[in-house]
Amino acid sequence: MNTRHKPLIYIVDDDDGMRRALTALMISVGFQPIPFGKASEFLARHDANSPSCVILDVRMPEMSGLQVQQHLNRNGSMSPVILISGHGDIPMAVQAMKDGAFDFLQKPFRDQDLLDRINEALRLDARNRESIDRLADLRQRSESLTPREREVMTFVVDGKANKVIAIDLGLSERTVEIHRANVMEKMDARSVAHLVKMNLILGGEAR
The missing domain is CATH 3.40.50.2300 (Response regulator)
Structure with a gap:
């Protein structure tokens, strides 16, 4: 409140x-x-x-x-x-x-x-x-992601491993790790499960 x-x-x-x-x-x-x-x-x-x-x-x-x-x-x-x-x-x-x-x-x-x-x-x-305040905060965090970070987040919340994400996006595994770390930091996610929950609250808006 x-x-x-x-x-x-x-x-x-x-x-x-x-x-x-x-x-x-x-x-x-x-x-x-x-x-x-x-x-x-x-x-x-x-x-x-x-x-x-x-x-x-x-x-x-x-x-x-x-x-x-x-x-x-x-x-x-x-x-x-x-x-x-x-x-x-x-x-x-x-x-x-x-x-x-x-x-x-x-x-x-x-x-x-x-x-x-x-x-x-x-x-x-x-x-x-x-x-509503929580949703607005999540939207603001989501909007801070770059297009590539949004792509990586989509794969992460779907449970894909870094190696699989790298192949699907044509990136090196190290690059995926960096993007993934950026996603977790910008979204202030404590874990992948937490990231999944936030994505559900957003209704898939980060996709």
């Missing part, structure tokens, strides 16, 4: 009383809430790069919570969404989950139930961001 930012709890609800109550609850347990009475204000301020969780009221006059969630999805937001509603029904909850909502809570709900779900959502957000 990006440690430069404390996780943000976005609260989007046109009900002033509910918004104030949720904001006070978040502050009381050490969260950093950012409340909004309008969906458009939230969408203008939402920082997709910061660890966060979004609490969305379903029924709002400008945009519904479901529409806001769909907007976030279209823009590639990773922030887990918890939808809340005093008027929600089963089809609405099902649609919310289909659209990727983390959870759906019916008002009135217990404060602790919401806090538990927020904590779970933030853990999911942290795992997702760590995975």
Whole structure:
């Protein structure tokens, strides 16, 4: 998780009383809430790069919570969404989950139930961001390889011996050893097994 930012709890609800109550609850347990009475204000301020969780009221006059969630999805937001509603029904909850909502809570709900779900959502957000950071780092390492080193890496992850690689590429075995060492160093691979795992994570992008 990006440690430069404390996780943000976005609260989007046109009900002033509910918004104030949720904001006070978040502050009381050490969260950093950012409340909004309008969906458009939230969408203008939402920082997709910061660890966060979004609490969305379903029924709002400008945009519904479901529409806001769909907007976030279209823009590639990773922030887990918890939808809340005093008027929600089963089809609405099902649609919310289909659209990727983390959870759906019916008002009135217990404060602790919401806090538990927020904590779970933030853990999911942290795992997702760590995975993306790892993938970005692997891609950067892979892009540092020369075309020849990429070829050698392809053979190495396929389990080919240096002698076989040398024959297939028309190189000396010593040259293959040098390229192989460069690959291991640039990819920061501890072993061939580690290199194979990284290549799998990249989805064969190094090929």
